[in-house]
Amino acid sequence: MQSHPTEIANNIAKPLILCDAEVRDLLPQLDVQELMKSLFLALSDNTAVQPPQTLALLPNNAGDFITYLGAMAKEAVFGAKLSPYLITEQQPIITAWTSLMSMQTGQPLLWCDSSQLTVERTAGTTALAIDYLAPENSSHLALIGAGTVGLTHLRHVLKLRRWQTISLYAPELLDNPARRDEIMSIDPRIQIAIDASHCTKEADVIMLCTSSAQPVISLTDIKPSAVITSISTNAANAHEVPPALLNQADVYCDYQQTTPDSAGEMCLAASQHGWDKSQIKGDLASLVAQTCPLPDYDKPVFFRSIGLGLEDVAMAYGIWKLASQQLQ
DSSP: OOOOHHHHHHHOSSOEEEOHHHHHHHGGGOOHHHHHHHHHHHHHTTOEEOOOOEEEEOGGGOEEEEEEEEEETTTTEEEEEEEEEEOOSSSOEEOOEEEEEETTTOOEEEEEEOHHHHHHHHHHHHHHHHHHHSOTTOOEEEEEOOSHHHHHHHHHHTTTSOOSEEEEEOGGGTTOHHHHHHHHTTOTTEEEOSSHHHHHTTOSEEEEOOOOSSOOSOGGGSOTTOEEEEOOOSSTTOOSSOGGGGGGSEEEESOTTTGGGTOHHHHHHHHHHOOOGGGOOEEHHHHHTTOSOOOOSSSOEEEEOOOOHHHHHHHHHHHHHHHHHHTO
16 A cells, blocks of 8 residues: 555655665656646645745855755645855866755655756746647747757657747757757757757747857847747846847746846846836746736747746655655
């Protein structure tokens, strides 16, 4: 007989500790998009709490720790992802681990490497947004960025619509035919574009998955009704789209209470172009709860995600359940 998660928690004396390889072994069993949908529904009905992330600067300019927090009442768990940026004489050290604790017993449940969990939840969040915001007849997909994050996004959205074409652009592919062939082997619909404008000009949905701190697309190279998603990078005021786009688009985000004050293009649009965060039409919580308007598609649609601690908590909870079941 399968135990309820609460019973499992009471029977495990020590928290599970999972390294990156162990997490990756369990990930294929997770329905990431469903996990993301559940947590945003919880946000909408006030059964989840999303505190602001915190930044702790280390003494002597040695780096920092960012802490992402979240609590989910239905699952009775509190979690925190800790992400250090440690300055060394060589490359900086960047890791991420998530802790999970029971809200019923106060005991730790899990301590796991979050590197791949972060990639998966970021892609799952974007996929959830596309599923709500992209018209059902969307047939042309574009992706800018061919790193791990970008290709994970692609995997998450391949089955969301009946894509006829998938255009992909990344500068590093131009002189790397072997890598181009490897990526095109993922799906026969994938074609490698020679530049960003050729990648996006016919696209119904455009996913931006780069580490660029500057715009990677032009407003003149997108369809008037294109749906654009952006995750950007953690550089100061990083923005993958021109900030002026926001005054010309229907704008959505992952969490309306925190994203506008952190997302680079939103901050710049407010300070330079008179845009106001009150113009945001909705976030994922209101989209999944169906309490915000959907786009009219008479202008571009822009979705911005910065990542939430609750996403990390939900992913860790899913991994903990799978790992606990294996111990029975």
